[in-house]
Amino acid sequence: MRRLLKPIKDVGIVGYGAYVPMYRIKNEEIGRVWGVNGFPIQEKSVNNLDEDAITIGIEAARNALKRAQIDPREIRALWFGTESKPYAVKPSATVIAEAIGATPDLDAADFEFACKAGTEALQAAIGFVGSGMAKYAMAIGADTAQGRPGDHLEFTASAGGAAYIVGEKSSETVAYFEGSYSYVTDTPDFWRRQHEHYPRHGNRFTGEPAYFHQIISAAKGLMEELGYSPSDFDYAVFHQPNVKFPITAAKILGIPKEKVLPGLLSGIIGNTYSGATLVGISAVLDIAKPGDRILWVSFGSGAGSDAFSLVVQDAIEEKRDLAPKTMDYVNRKKYIDYALYAKHRGKYIM
Amino acid sequence: MGRPMQVARYWRHFKEKYRLIGGKCKSCGHVHFPKRPVCPECGSQEVEEFQFSGKGKVVSWTIVRNPPSGYEYYKPYPIALIQLEEGPVILAQLTDVDPEEIDFGMEVEMVTRKVREFEEDGIILYGYKFRPPIK
Numbered sequence: 001m002r003r004l005l006k007p008i009k010d011v012g013i014v015g016y017g018a019y020v021p022m023y024r025i026k027n028e029e030i031g032r033v034w035g036v037n038g039f040p041i042q043e044k045s046v047n048n049l050d051e052d053a054i055t056i057g058i059e060a061a062r063n064a065l066k067r068a069q070i071d072p073r074e075i076r077a078l079w080f081g082t083e084s085k086p087y088a089v090k091p092s093a094t095v096i097a098e099a100i101g102a103t104p105d106l107d108a109a110d111f112e113f114a115c116k117a118g119t120e121a122l123q124a125a126i127g128f129v130g131s132g133m134a135k136y137a138m139a140i141g142a143d144t145a146q147g148r149p150g151d152h153l154e155f156t157a158s159a160g161g162a163a164y165i166v167g168e169k170s171s172e173t174v175a176y177f178e179g180s181y182s183y184v185t186d187t188p189d190f191w192r193r194q195h196e197h198y199p200r201h202g203n204r205f206t207g208e209p210a211y212f213h214q215i216i217s218a219a220k221g222l223m224e225e226l227g228y229s230p231s232d233f234d235y236a237v238f239h240q241p242n243v244k245f246p247i248t249a250a251k252i253l254g255i256p257k258e259k260v261l262p263g264l265l266s267g268i269i270g271n272t273y274s275g276a277t278l279v280g281i282s283a284v285l286d287i288a289k290p291g292d293r294i295l296w297v298s299f300g301s302g303a304g305s306d307a308f309s310l311v312v313q314d315a316i317e318e319k320r321d322l323a324p325k326t327m328d329y330v331n332r333k334k335y336i337d338y339a340l341y342a343k344h345r346g347k348y349i350m
Numbered sequence: 351m352g353r354p355m356q357v358a359r360y361w362r363h364f365k366e367k368y369r370l371i372g373g374k375c376k377s378c379g380h381v382h383f384p385k386r387p388v389c390p391e392c393g394s395q396e397v398e399e400f401q402f403s404g405k406g407k408v409v410s411w412t413i414v415r416n417p418p419s420g421y422e423y424y425k426p427y428p429i430a431l432i433q434l435e436e437g438p439v440i441l442a443q444l445t446d447v448d449p450e451e452i453d454f455g456m457e458v459e460m461v462t463r464k465v466r467e468f469e470e471d472g473i474i475l476y477g478y479k480f481r482p483p484i485k
Contacts, residue, residue, distance in 0.1 A: 022446050048445060048446060048463075049423065049424050049464075050424065050443075050445055050463035050464040050465070050479065051463060051464065052464055052474075054464075054474075054476065055461075055462060055463050055464060055476065058462045058476075059461060059462075086474055087474070095368075095476060098364055098365075098368055098369075099368040099369060099462050099476070100369075101369060101401075324484040324485055328484055328485055329484070332484065334448075343423075346423075348423075350422055350423055
């Protein structure tokens with residue numbers, strides 16, 4: 001029984017683009033307020049007052065278009081993965097589609113699967129293009145993630161995202177998909193009920209049965225189906241709720257740390273949730289060479305993982321400089337204290 | 351605020367607000383923002399949509415400390431006259447910049463950001479703002 005997901009036509013990435021807001025708060029500043037020592041990361045990104053998942057998605061999508069150099073009206077689907085939708089009911093994807101000039105001849109929808117929503121949208125885009133239904137489809141993952149003040153998630157929940165335009169594999173694609181694989185189980189490690197401001201989580205339960213089980217199963221499943229071993233990959237990007245988890249996952253799989261570090265940004269921008277692996281992959285594409293093979297494994301609580309094998313193509317050399325690089329955004333930073341952070345996160349009642 | 355009549359009023363301007371689309375006269379070539387049905391230069395009614403690059407320079411600016419309703423949470427914030435590279439001068443908020451970093455002639459680029467929210471249950475308005483270029 002074939003478990004690999006592979007469309008009829010070979011597809012790849014025509015354009016990609018990332019976005020990370022410029023504000024940062026250090027973990028020690030959050031720790032100062034709540035009396036906590038020992039931190040999962042160094043610092044995390046914080047959205048500006050006028051930024052939300054939609055505006056992050058818009059800038060990422062514009063960067064993807066700059067690299068793709070296509071007419072946005074040729075995009076037949078725009079799927080937006082997020083768990084911080086500005087509207088509970090009303091699609092965010094239509095706002096982004098309108099802002100990039102892709103309307104009205106396209107499908108648009110919001111996807112949700114905790115931190116996996118971005119790659120979930122990508123799986124759908126691969127199918128939409130790979131079946132021949134559409135010439136181009138765009139998948140975006142972006143969040144302005146919520147963490148309960150004082151909870152350990154507050155140290156990592158951050159803001160950022162990235163967009164990918166999928167098209168048929170050609171000399172125009174910067175990388176192509178060799179295949180993908182999805183693994184899901186009903187594992188309640190993290191959730192947020194209707195009308196609740198903050199998510200709840202199962203503390204230690206989020207590690208072994210949730211993150212590690214789904215990530216390792218998805219990575220192994222993909223490699224088995226493609227007949228690859230860890231040494232066939234030049235880079236690996238895993239979902240990054242912190243720094244420790246993805247490095248441990250790599251160790252379990254037998255992938256050296258050096259292959260993980262280029263796409264591991266959580267230590268300096270935090271966990272961008274639906275954007276996490278998408279931003280990590282964009283950082284890798286910014287530096288990868290044609291022929292490099294990338295292992296890409298997302299994770300979403302609830303729980304599941306999407307795994308992709310991506311091979312970089314020649315077009316990357318000329319296209320990567322057409323838009324700001326991921327590190328241009330990561331290095332553009334301004335530190336704020338907890339009072340301003342609380343304002344940026346909309347915590348004050350006027 | 352945020353009632354149905356207002357929604358229609360804003361919705362009609364999404365194209366110019368989200369994407370900085372203005373007008374270009376087909377007879378004399380004059381570009382303007384926002385788009386008008388009649389060319390302000392030659393009076394021609396042949397005006398087509400024109401996509402501005404979003405690049406411009408700060409002509410002048412001020413800091414708003416007593417904002418109108420709906421903008422209170424954003425204070426203090428800078429608003430500026432920006433000369434677009436295609437010519438027109440427009441009024442817009444600056445973002446991702448501290449007041450002391452702003453200067454005459456400073457290069458800026460357009461971004462689409464949240465401009466205003468109408469109460470907890472109203473619509474969210476998105477529109478153009480300008481910031482120092484990324485690179």
